[in-house]
Amino acid sequence: MLKFSEQQEQLRKVVRDFVEKEIATIASKIDQEDTCPVELLRMTAQLGYNGVFVPECYQGVGLGYTERAIILEEIARHSAGFALALMTHHLGVYAILTWGNEEQKQKYLPKLCSGSIAGLAVTEPGGGSDFAGMKSTGELVDGYWVLNGRKCFITNSHCADINIVVVRTGEDEKGRPRMSVFVIDENTPGCKPGRKEKKTGLKGSDMGDVILDNVKVPASNLIGKPGDGAKIGLGTISEVGRSGMAAIGLGILRACLEDSVKFAKERIIYGRPLAKLTNIQFIIAQNRTDYEAGRLLTYNAVGIKDAGLPCVPEISIAKYFTTEAAINTAKRTIDLMGGYGVICDYPVDRYLRDAVASIPSGGTSYVMQIIIAGSALS
Ligand SMILES: Cc1cc2nc3c(=O)[nH]c(=O)nc-3n(C[C@H](O)[C@H](O)[C@H](O)COP(=O)(O)OP(=O)(O)OC[C@H]3O[C@@H](n4cnc5c(N)ncnc54)[C@H](O)[C@@H]3O)c2cc1C
Incomplete structure (x- = not known):
């Protein structure tokens, strides 16, 4: 029998009350207007949902992936589109939490738990399923990584403060592409949203291109090691x-x-x-x-x-x-x-x-x- 703890049942109740009051009433408007209600993402941050699985030492609430699923199910009950915006924010958070170094965790996680929005940009026009086929590049020049390329179908493309991107940074000894992951800070020159897509559904989350045009990031913005992208x-x-x-x-x-x-x-x-x-x-x-x-x-x-x-x-x-x-x-x-x-x-x-x-x-x-x-x- 599937059984939730008392704390999880309580969380579901609190989330449900919040969703019925703040989201259910505007779910149809969100769908019609087809934009991400960023102010709601700031509210969910205040409630701890944006950093639900982040330890308290980084200003998260220190819960787990079951609690995250409860939150997403409850939000998606009324607005699957908005739930997608929050769920994608979690991807950026997870990448930093799991593979970032201590300095990166200290720098980014408190912000991402308290209202800054993350996106994870992997897909490119050449194909999402074909991960190894990506063409965006990162080149090490004078101690900085210079990123170029075009990512497409990226959720939170037009509202993310912090972008996590996967790009090609060379080849291994067998000629296979080597991918690496970088975090791009807010307002970094050259990183900008491009075309915004009109989706069939899941409106309420922005989705579009993230353009990398000679984006210069310090070596300290590399997550993990070069080649850890996959x-x-x-x-x-x-x-x-x-x-x-x-x-x-x-x-x-x-x-x-x-x-x-x-x-x-x-x-x-x-x-x-x-x-x-x-x-x-x-x-x-x-x-x-x-x-x-x-x-x-x-x-x-x-x-x-x-x-x-x-x-x-x-x-x-x-x-x-x-x-x-x-x-x-x-x-x-x-x-x-x-x-x-x-x-x-x-x-x-x-x-x-x-x-x-x-x-x-x-x-x-x-x-x-x-x-x-x-x-x-x-
Ligand atoms: C709402 C939404 C939000 C998204 N958000 C993000 C995001 O935040 N970040 C991000 O990076 N991407 C995002 N994506 C992109 C998503 O990851 C890709 O659309 C997905 O991986 C499929 O890639 P594609 O669209 O290029 O289709 P393709 O990979 O071109 O697939 C075309 C067809 O080929 C099939 N196919 C592909 N490979 C195989 C195979 N090996 N064997 C058999 N059949 C195969 C597919 O099933 C599909 O039917 C989002 C997409 C959507 C729709």
Whole structure:
């Protein structure tokens, strides 16, 4: 049986109250305006959500990845788009916390816990899944790293204060690309947002290009060692990015379940509630089953991460299942609602758009299947 601690249940309650008061009421506006409500990210910082898994010595709240998933699920229940902005901020935080040196942790983590926003820029126009194919470069010139290139599809591209970027810094002895990771401070000349994308869903988080045009960073801004880029970039995405997306998928699943139950009880057809029809009950049963399965998979996976054990296959399974199930559940909920399902006054069309947009974020379903199969066959 999945069981949360008293402290975790209390956290869920506090987050839910906050989300119902501050986010649910503007979720539709966030979606329509398609911009990141930066002021909400400052509020979540004050509540400790931006540094939820950061130790207290760096001004975090010292909790774990289960608590992070609780926060993201609760936010995504009403605004998956805004949840994506927070979840991506966590990626920058995690990279510094896990691979940064003490000086970097002292310098960046307190800021990132208290309101500065982070982004993690890996993807390039040449392909996100093809990590080794990236073309952006970092060159060591007179003791400084000079970064050049164009990153695309980057969440928080237009609101991040601190950018973590992965670039190519040479080749190993076998001619394979060597990647390295740099932190770029606020207002560093040459680092600027480029084109902003209009997404199908997950609006409420900015997404676009991050341009690196002769960005000069001191050697002290290198995270880890030269050549650690694959370990840091993929390590962050595969454990923290995908577990975050699983929690966001779970929030969408719960939204669909709760809204389908409410609509089925309230809608009167043939003189009685829609919920009396057997096929409608089948939809509710499928929605509930998908939510419960997603919940077990997601909290199992983050529980393994919290225990410090290898968790990549479990997290990939949770991400793959919840995001795909969210699409099916949103589509079924639209069917359940008849004509009302396609009226934009109801949020269910947003749930479907958000679910569709969640598939590539953090790695596509095909990539998840390759990881899952690889682990089963090894
Ligand atoms: C909402 C959203 C937010 C994002 N935020 C960020 C961010 O903050 N930072 C960041 O760096 N990136 C971000 N991304 C980019 C995301 O990581 C990429 O979109 C994703 O990795 C896929 O890369 P791609 O879009 O280039 O597709 P491609 O890699 O070109 O994939 C195209 C198709 O080929 C398939 N495919 C690829 N490789 C294989 C393979 N080996 N075998 C079989 N099929 C394969 C894919 O499944 C897909 O169907 C975000 C994307 C979205 C949608």
